[in-house]
Amino acid sequence: MSGQHLIDRERLFGAQNYAALPVVLAHGRGAHLYDVDGRRYVDMMSAYSAASFGHLHPRLVKAMRDQLERLDIVSRAFHSDNLGAFYEELAGYAGLDACLVMNTGAEAVETAIKAARRYGYDELAIPQDTAEIIVAHGNFHGRTTTIVGFSDDPAARRGFGPFAPGFSHVPFGEAAAVERAITPATAAVLIEPIQGEGGVIVPPAGYLAELRRICDRHGILLILDEVQSGFGRTGRDFAFMHEDVRPDAITVGKALGGGLLPVSAFIATRRLMNVFTPGSHGSTFGGNPIATAVGREAVALMRDEALAERSRRLGEVQLGALRELRSPAVLALRGKGLWAGVELDPGAAKAKDVCLALLRRGVLAKETHESVLRLAPPLVIEEADLLAAVRALGEALDEACLERARAAD
Ligand code: PLP
DSSP states (O other): OOHHHHHHHHHHHSOOOOOOOSOOEEEEEBTEEEETTOOEEEESSHHHHTTTTOBTOHHHHHHHHHHHTTOOOOOTTSOOTTHHHHHHHHHHHHTOSEEEEESSHHHHHHHHHHHHHHHHHHHSOOOTTOOEEEEETTOOOOSSHHHHHTOOOHHHHTTOOOOOOOEEEEOTTOHHHHHHHOOTTEEEEEEOSSBTTTTSBOOOTTHHHHHHHHHHHHTOEEEEEOTTTTTTTTSSSSGGGGGTOOOSEEEEOGGGGTTTSOOEEEEEOHHHHTTOOTTSSOOSSTTOHHHHHHHHHHHHHHHHTTHHHHHHHHHHHHHHHHHHHOOTTEEEEEESSSOEEEEEOTTTOOHHHHHHHHHHTTEEOEEETTTEEEEOOOTTOOHHHHHHHHHHHHHHHHHHHHHHHHHHO
Protein backbone atom coordinates (compact mmCIF):
# COMPACT_ATOMS: atom_id res chain seq x y z
CA MET A 1 0.00 0.00 0.00
CA SER A 2 1.40 3.42 -0.91
CA GLY A 3 2.37 5.98 1.70
CA GLN A 4 -0.31 8.37 0.46
CA HIS A 5 -2.98 5.69 0.78
CA LEU A 6 -1.94 5.04 4.39
CA ILE A 7 -2.05 8.76 5.17
CA ASP A 8 -5.53 9.04 3.63
CA ARG A 9 -6.72 6.14 5.73
CA GLU A 10 -5.50 7.83 8.93
CA ARG A 11 -7.27 10.98 7.87
CA LEU A 12 -10.51 9.17 7.07
CA PHE A 13 -10.77 7.16 10.28
CA GLY A 14 -8.80 9.26 12.76
CA ALA A 15 -9.18 12.58 14.56
CA GLN A 16 -7.34 15.48 12.96
CA ASN A 17 -5.52 16.43 16.17
CA TYR A 18 -2.00 16.37 14.66
CA ALA A 19 -0.68 17.99 11.50
CA ALA A 20 1.82 15.24 10.73
CA LEU A 21 4.47 15.58 8.03
CA PRO A 22 3.72 13.45 4.94
CA VAL A 23 5.96 10.49 5.77
CA VAL A 24 4.84 7.02 6.85
CA LEU A 25 7.40 5.28 9.03
CA ALA A 26 7.70 1.53 9.05
CA HIS A 27 10.81 0.73 11.05
CA GLY A 28 13.65 2.28 12.99
CA ARG A 29 17.01 1.57 14.61
CA GLY A 30 19.10 3.93 16.68
CA ALA A 31 18.92 7.44 15.24
CA HIS A 32 17.50 6.23 11.92
CA LEU A 33 13.92 5.79 10.79
CA TYR A 34 12.76 4.19 7.53
CA ASP A 35 9.56 4.87 5.60
CA VAL A 36 7.30 2.33 3.92
CA ASP A 37 9.39 2.60 0.74
CA GLY A 38 12.58 1.80 2.65
CA ARG A 39 13.94 5.39 2.52
CA ARG A 40 16.19 6.25 5.45
CA TYR A 41 15.88 9.38 7.61
CA VAL A 42 17.96 10.84 10.42
CA ASP A 43 15.65 11.36 13.40
CA MET A 44 16.23 14.88 14.73
CA MET A 45 13.20 14.82 16.95
CA SER A 46 13.26 11.60 19.05
CA ALA A 47 9.48 11.51 19.50
CA TYR A 48 9.63 14.68 21.64
CA SER A 49 12.50 13.05 23.60
CA ALA A 50 10.62 9.77 24.21
CA ALA A 51 13.14 8.06 21.93
CA SER A 52 16.22 9.64 23.50
CA PHE A 53 17.93 6.22 23.61
CA GLY A 54 17.35 5.84 19.88
CA HIS A 55 14.84 3.44 18.38
CA LEU A 56 14.70 -0.13 19.67
CA HIS A 57 17.81 0.07 21.81
CA PRO A 58 18.83 -3.62 22.17
CA ARG A 59 19.18 -3.44 25.96
CA LEU A 60 15.74 -1.90 26.39
CA VAL A 61 14.16 -4.39 24.01
CA LYS A 62 15.83 -7.24 25.89
CA ALA A 63 14.65 -5.92 29.27
CA MET A 64 11.10 -5.75 27.96
CA ARG A 65 11.28 -9.18 26.30
CA ASP A 66 12.71 -10.80 29.44
CA GLN A 67 9.92 -9.28 31.49
CA LEU A 68 7.31 -10.52 29.00
CA GLU A 69 8.52 -14.05 29.64
CA ARG A 70 7.83 -13.62 33.35
CA LEU A 71 5.01 -11.35 34.42
CA ASP A 72 2.70 -8.86 32.73
CA ILE A 73 0.28 -6.44 34.38
CA VAL A 74 -0.98 -7.28 37.85
CA SER A 75 -2.19 -3.84 39.05
CA ARG A 76 -1.05 -2.07 42.17
CA ALA A 77 -3.59 -4.02 44.20
CA PHE A 78 -0.63 -6.36 44.75
CA HIS A 79 3.10 -5.87 45.10
CA SER A 80 5.39 -6.89 42.25
CA ASP A 81 8.97 -8.02 42.55
CA ASN A 82 10.73 -5.19 40.67
CA LEU A 83 8.90 -2.10 41.81
CA GLY A 84 10.81 -1.34 45.00
CA ALA A 85 14.13 -1.48 43.17
CA PHE A 86 12.75 0.79 40.44
CA TYR A 87 11.65 3.36 43.04
CA GLU A 88 15.03 3.26 44.74
CA GLU A 89 17.05 3.53 41.53
CA LEU A 90 14.88 6.26 39.99
CA ALA A 91 14.73 8.37 43.15
CA GLY A 92 18.50 7.95 43.62
CA TYR A 93 19.14 8.94 40.00
CA ALA A 94 17.17 12.16 40.55
CA GLY A 95 18.70 12.85 43.97
CA LEU A 96 15.27 12.68 45.63
CA ASP A 97 13.63 10.26 48.06
CA ALA A 98 10.51 8.62 46.66
CA CYS A 99 8.57 7.96 43.45
CA LEU A 100 4.99 7.64 42.32
CA VAL A 101 4.91 6.02 38.88
CA MET A 102 2.27 6.89 36.29
CA ASN A 103 2.17 6.55 32.48
CA THR A 104 2.06 9.81 30.55
CA GLY A 105 3.80 13.08 31.29
CA ALA A 106 0.47 14.81 31.80
CA GLU A 107 -0.43 12.30 34.51
CA ALA A 108 2.85 12.95 36.28
CA VAL A 109 2.05 16.68 36.22
CA GLU A 110 -1.49 16.02 37.50
CA THR A 111 0.12 14.04 40.31
CA ALA A 112 2.37 17.01 41.09
CA ILE A 113 -0.62 19.35 41.21
CA LYS A 114 -2.48 17.06 43.62
CA ALA A 115 0.61 16.69 45.79
CA ALA A 116 1.20 20.44 45.90
CA ARG A 117 -2.39 21.23 46.83
CA ARG A 118 -2.63 18.58 49.55
CA TYR A 119 0.72 19.68 50.96
CA GLY A 120 -0.60 23.24 50.97
CA TYR A 121 -3.60 22.23 53.10
CA ASP A 122 -1.87 19.69 55.35
CA GLU A 123 1.49 21.38 55.90
CA LEU A 124 1.06 25.07 55.08
CA ALA A 125 -2.41 25.54 56.60
CA ILE A 126 -3.81 27.06 53.41
CA PRO A 127 -7.63 27.26 53.72
CA GLN A 128 -9.32 24.29 52.01
CA ASP A 129 -9.89 24.58 48.24
CA THR A 130 -8.04 27.86 47.84
CA ALA A 131 -4.47 26.69 47.11
CA GLU A 132 -2.64 28.39 44.26
CA ILE A 133 0.20 27.19 42.08
CA ILE A 134 2.40 29.66 40.23
CA VAL A 135 3.13 28.69 36.60
CA ALA A 136 4.89 30.43 33.72
CA HIS A 137 3.49 32.08 30.64
CA GLY A 138 4.28 29.97 27.59
CA ASN A 139 4.24 26.75 29.63
CA PHE A 140 3.49 23.33 28.25
CA HIS A 141 2.71 20.58 30.75
CA GLY A 142 0.36 18.29 28.82
CA ARG A 143 -3.21 18.03 27.59
CA THR A 144 -5.62 17.27 30.43
CA THR A 145 -8.36 19.83 31.03
CA THR A 146 -6.72 21.07 34.24
CA ILE A 147 -3.37 21.46 32.52
CA VAL A 148 -4.60 23.17 29.33
CA GLY A 149 -6.60 25.39 31.68
CA PHE A 150 -3.36 27.04 32.78
CA SER A 151 -1.74 27.03 29.34
CA ASP A 152 -1.89 30.29 27.43
CA ASP A 153 -1.83 28.66 24.01
CA PRO A 154 -5.22 29.42 22.39
CA ALA A 155 -5.00 26.31 20.16
CA ALA A 156 -4.67 24.07 23.23
CA ARG A 157 -7.52 25.78 25.14
CA ARG A 158 -10.20 26.87 22.70
CA GLY A 159 -13.56 25.27 23.40
CA PHE A 160 -12.36 23.13 26.32
CA GLY A 161 -13.41 25.29 29.31
CA PRO A 162 -14.58 25.72 32.01
CA PHE A 163 -11.13 25.31 33.52
CA ALA A 164 -9.97 24.61 37.07
CA PRO A 165 -9.02 27.68 39.14
CA GLY A 166 -5.93 27.90 41.33
CA PHE A 167 -3.13 28.92 38.95
CA SER A 168 -1.43 32.26 38.58
CA HIS A 169 0.99 33.22 35.82
CA VAL A 170 4.36 34.91 35.75
CA PRO A 171 6.76 35.64 32.88
CA PHE A 172 9.19 32.74 32.32
CA GLY A 173 12.77 33.48 33.32
CA GLU A 174 12.04 36.31 35.77
CA ALA A 175 12.56 35.04 39.30
CA ALA A 176 11.53 38.36 40.89
CA ALA A 177 8.09 38.04 39.25
CA VAL A 178 7.58 34.74 41.08
CA GLU A 179 8.28 36.37 44.42
CA ARG A 180 5.80 39.16 43.64
CA ALA A 181 3.13 36.60 42.72
CA ILE A 182 3.34 34.67 46.02
CA THR A 183 0.28 35.04 48.27
CA PRO A 184 -0.67 33.34 51.56
CA ALA A 185 -2.52 30.76 49.42
CA THR A 186 0.51 29.82 47.30
CA ALA A 187 1.53 26.19 47.70
CA ALA A 188 4.04 25.73 44.89
CA VAL A 189 5.85 26.99 41.84
CA LEU A 190 5.57 24.58 38.90
CA ILE A 191 7.94 25.34 36.07
CA GLU A 192 9.82 23.77 33.16
CA PRO A 193 13.58 24.35 33.61
CA ILE A 194 13.69 25.00 29.85
CA GLN A 195 10.44 25.58 27.99
CA GLY A 196 10.40 22.89 25.31
CA GLU A 197 7.14 23.24 23.41
CA GLY A 198 7.35 26.98 24.06
CA GLY A 199 10.31 27.06 21.65
CA VAL A 200 13.31 25.71 23.59
CA ILE A 201 13.41 28.85 25.74
CA VAL A 202 16.46 28.80 28.03
CA PRO A 203 16.06 31.03 31.11
CA PRO A 204 18.93 33.23 32.34
CA ALA A 205 21.68 31.45 34.29
CA GLY A 206 20.87 31.39 38.00
CA TYR A 207 17.08 31.34 37.46
CA LEU A 208 16.46 27.98 39.12
CA ALA A 209 18.81 28.73 42.01
CA GLU A 210 17.00 32.01 42.59
CA LEU A 211 13.61 30.23 42.44
CA ARG A 212 14.91 27.79 45.06
CA ARG A 213 15.90 30.65 47.37
CA ILE A 214 12.52 32.36 46.90
CA CYS A 215 10.55 29.16 47.54
CA ASP A 216 12.61 28.48 50.68
CA ARG A 217 12.11 32.01 51.92
CA HIS A 218 8.32 31.62 51.63
CA GLY A 219 8.15 27.96 52.66
CA ILE A 220 6.56 26.85 49.39
CA LEU A 221 7.38 24.00 47.03
CA LEU A 222 9.57 24.16 43.94
CA ILE A 223 8.38 21.57 41.43
CA LEU A 224 10.20 21.23 38.13
CA ASP A 225 8.65 19.60 35.10
CA GLU A 226 11.54 17.60 33.62
CA VAL A 227 9.32 15.49 31.35
CA GLN A 228 11.16 16.79 28.29
CA SER A 229 14.34 18.25 29.80
CA GLY A 230 15.21 15.20 31.94
CA PHE A 231 17.23 12.11 31.11
CA GLY A 232 20.24 13.86 29.66
CA ARG A 233 18.49 16.05 27.14
CA THR A 234 20.22 19.23 28.34
CA GLY A 235 23.66 17.72 28.93
CA ARG A 236 23.10 16.82 32.58
CA ASP A 237 20.92 14.00 33.90
CA PHE A 238 18.33 16.62 34.85
CA ALA A 239 18.26 20.28 33.87
CA PHE A 240 18.13 21.39 37.52
CA MET A 241 21.58 19.88 38.01
CA HIS A 242 23.14 22.69 35.95
CA GLU A 243 22.45 24.96 38.90
CA ASP A 244 23.05 22.58 41.75
CA VAL A 245 19.59 23.06 43.23
CA ARG A 246 17.43 20.37 44.80
CA PRO A 247 13.77 20.82 43.90
CA ASP A 248 11.07 19.43 46.21
CA ALA A 249 9.84 17.33 43.31
CA ILE A 250 10.19 16.73 39.61
CA THR A 251 7.99 15.17 37.00
CA VAL A 252 9.56 12.87 34.41
CA GLY A 253 8.23 10.85 31.49
CA LYS A 254 9.08 10.37 27.84
CA ALA A 255 12.63 8.85 27.87
CA LEU A 256 11.84 6.94 31.08
CA GLY A 257 9.79 4.58 28.89
CA GLY A 258 12.81 3.97 26.65
CA GLY A 259 10.76 4.77 23.54
CA LEU A 260 8.94 1.47 24.07
CA LEU A 261 5.96 2.37 26.23
CA PRO A 262 4.63 5.28 28.32
CA VAL A 263 6.24 5.50 31.75
CA SER A 264 6.19 8.67 33.84
CA ALA A 265 6.79 9.52 37.46
CA PHE A 266 6.44 12.12 40.15
CA ILE A 267 9.67 12.03 42.17
CA ALA A 268 9.73 13.93 45.44
CA THR A 269 11.09 14.37 48.92
CA ARG A 270 9.73 11.88 51.43
CA ARG A 271 7.87 14.63 53.27
CA LEU A 272 6.00 15.71 50.13
CA MET A 273 5.31 12.15 48.96
CA ASN A 274 3.74 11.41 52.33
CA VAL A 275 0.66 13.45 51.37
CA PHE A 276 -0.53 10.42 49.39
CA THR A 277 -2.56 7.89 51.34
CA PRO A 278 -4.34 4.74 50.09
CA GLY A 279 -7.15 5.66 47.73
CA SER A 280 -5.96 9.24 47.15
CA HIS A 281 -4.33 8.64 43.77
CA GLY A 282 -3.42 5.87 41.37
CA SER A 283 -3.46 4.39 37.92
CA THR A 284 -4.25 0.89 36.67
CA PHE A 285 -1.13 0.78 34.52
CA GLY A 286 1.23 3.02 36.52
CA GLY A 287 4.19 1.05 37.86
CA ASN A 288 3.22 -2.14 36.05
CA PRO A 289 5.94 -4.81 35.80
CA ILE A 290 6.66 -4.20 32.10
CA ALA A 291 6.99 -0.44 32.59
CA THR A 292 9.11 -1.12 35.66
CA ALA A 293 11.51 -3.39 33.78
CA VAL A 294 11.96 -0.86 30.97
CA GLY A 295 12.24 2.10 33.36
CA ARG A 296 14.96 0.37 35.40
CA GLU A 297 16.94 -0.37 32.24
CA ALA A 298 16.49 3.23 31.02
CA VAL A 299 17.99 4.57 34.27
CA ALA A 300 20.85 2.04 34.07
CA LEU A 301 21.56 2.97 30.44
CA MET A 302 21.87 6.66 31.25
CA ARG A 303 24.76 5.76 33.53
CA ASP A 304 26.31 2.90 31.56
CA GLU A 305 26.43 4.84 28.28
CA ALA A 306 27.18 8.22 29.93
CA LEU A 307 24.44 9.71 27.79
CA ALA A 308 24.14 13.03 29.60
CA GLU A 309 27.83 13.71 28.94
CA ARG A 310 27.39 12.63 25.32
CA SER A 311 24.48 15.05 25.03
CA ARG A 312 26.62 17.87 26.46
CA ARG A 313 29.48 17.18 24.04
CA LEU A 314 27.37 16.63 20.92
CA GLY A 315 25.15 19.55 21.93
CA GLU A 316 28.15 21.83 21.57
CA VAL A 317 28.89 20.30 18.17
CA GLN A 318 25.26 20.84 17.13
CA LEU A 319 25.11 24.44 18.30
CA GLY A 320 28.50 25.20 16.74
CA ALA A 321 27.40 23.78 13.37
CA LEU A 322 24.11 25.69 13.55
CA ARG A 323 26.01 28.95 14.18
CA GLU A 324 28.01 28.33 11.01
CA LEU A 325 24.88 28.30 8.87
CA ARG A 326 24.46 32.08 8.90
CA SER A 327 21.08 32.00 7.17
CA PRO A 328 19.27 35.36 6.94
CA ALA A 329 16.11 33.48 7.99
CA VAL A 330 17.51 32.66 11.47
CA LEU A 331 16.68 35.25 14.13
CA ALA A 332 18.08 33.38 17.13
CA LEU A 333 19.62 30.09 18.19
CA ARG A 334 18.99 28.65 21.63
CA GLY A 335 19.80 25.39 23.30
CA LYS A 336 21.47 23.25 25.89
CA GLY A 337 22.78 19.75 25.32
CA LEU A 338 21.29 17.99 22.31
CA TRP A 339 18.31 20.31 22.31
CA ALA A 340 18.20 23.37 20.11
CA GLY A 341 15.59 25.86 19.03
CA VAL A 342 16.13 27.72 15.75
CA GLU A 343 13.95 30.82 15.77
CA LEU A 344 13.02 31.81 12.24
CA ASP A 345 11.95 35.13 10.81
CA PRO A 346 8.43 34.22 9.59
CA GLY A 347 8.80 36.87 6.89
CA ALA A 348 11.82 35.02 5.48
CA ALA A 349 10.89 31.34 5.87
CA LYS A 350 8.07 29.31 7.38
CA ALA A 351 9.18 26.65 9.86
CA LYS A 352 6.77 24.14 8.31
CA ASP A 353 8.36 24.69 4.86
CA VAL A 354 11.79 24.13 6.39
CA CYS A 355 10.57 20.82 7.89
CA LEU A 356 9.19 19.73 4.52
CA ALA A 357 12.47 20.65 2.81
CA LEU A 358 14.34 18.69 5.49
CA LEU A 359 12.07 15.71 4.93
CA ARG A 360 12.97 15.72 1.23
CA ARG A 361 16.62 15.60 2.34
CA GLY A 362 16.12 12.62 4.65
CA VAL A 363 15.94 14.49 7.97
CA LEU A 364 12.96 14.40 10.33
CA ALA A 365 12.29 17.48 12.46
CA LYS A 366 9.17 19.36 13.49
CA GLU A 367 8.40 22.97 14.14
CA THR A 368 6.93 24.29 17.38
CA HIS A 369 4.82 27.45 17.42
CA GLU A 370 5.11 28.03 13.66
CA SER A 371 8.37 29.95 13.83
CA VAL A 372 10.70 27.69 15.82
CA LEU A 373 12.42 24.61 14.54
CA ARG A 374 13.21 22.22 17.36
CA LEU A 375 16.19 19.86 17.07
CA ALA A 376 16.34 17.06 19.63
CA PRO A 377 18.00 13.98 18.15
CA PRO A 378 18.41 10.72 20.06
CA LEU A 379 21.32 11.04 22.49
CA VAL A 380 22.96 8.05 20.80
CA ILE A 381 23.21 9.84 17.42
CA GLU A 382 26.61 9.65 15.70
CA GLU A 383 28.41 12.94 15.15
CA ALA A 384 28.51 12.37 11.37
CA ASP A 385 24.71 12.04 11.22
CA LEU A 386 24.29 15.12 13.37
CA LEU A 387 26.53 17.21 11.12
CA ALA A 388 24.84 15.88 7.97
CA ALA A 389 21.46 16.86 9.41
CA VAL A 390 22.65 20.40 10.17
CA ARG A 391 24.09 20.69 6.65
CA ALA A 392 20.71 19.59 5.28
CA LEU A 393 19.12 22.27 7.45
CA GLY A 394 21.30 24.91 5.76
CA GLU A 395 20.01 23.80 2.34
CA ALA A 396 16.42 23.52 3.63
CA LEU A 397 16.57 27.08 4.96
CA ASP A 398 17.76 28.36 1.58
CA GLU A 399 14.97 26.48 -0.19
CA ALA A 400 12.28 27.69 2.24
CA CYS A 401 13.52 31.30 1.86
CA LEU A 402 13.22 30.99 -1.93
CA GLU A 403 9.71 29.55 -1.61
CA ARG A 404 8.69 32.39 0.68
CA ALA A 405 10.15 35.00 -1.67
CA ARG A 406 8.33 33.41 -4.63
CA ALA A 407 5.05 33.37 -2.67
CA ALA A 408 5.51 37.06 -1.82
CA ASP A 409 6.07 38.04 -5.51
N1 PLP B 1 5.48 18.23 30.44
C1 PLP B 1 6.33 18.67 29.49
C2 PLP B 1 7.40 19.63 29.86
C3 PLP B 1 6.20 18.22 28.18
O1 PLP B 1 7.03 18.67 27.24
C4 PLP B 1 5.16 17.30 27.88
C5 PLP B 1 4.97 16.82 26.50
O2 PLP B 1 5.51 17.33 25.54
C6 PLP B 1 4.31 16.88 28.90
C7 PLP B 1 4.50 17.35 30.18
C8 PLP B 1 3.20 15.92 28.62
O3 PLP B 1 3.66 14.64 28.37
P1 PLP B 1 2.69 13.55 27.70
O4 PLP B 1 2.49 13.97 26.27
O5 PLP B 1 3.42 12.25 27.84
O6 PLP B 1 1.41 13.59 28.47
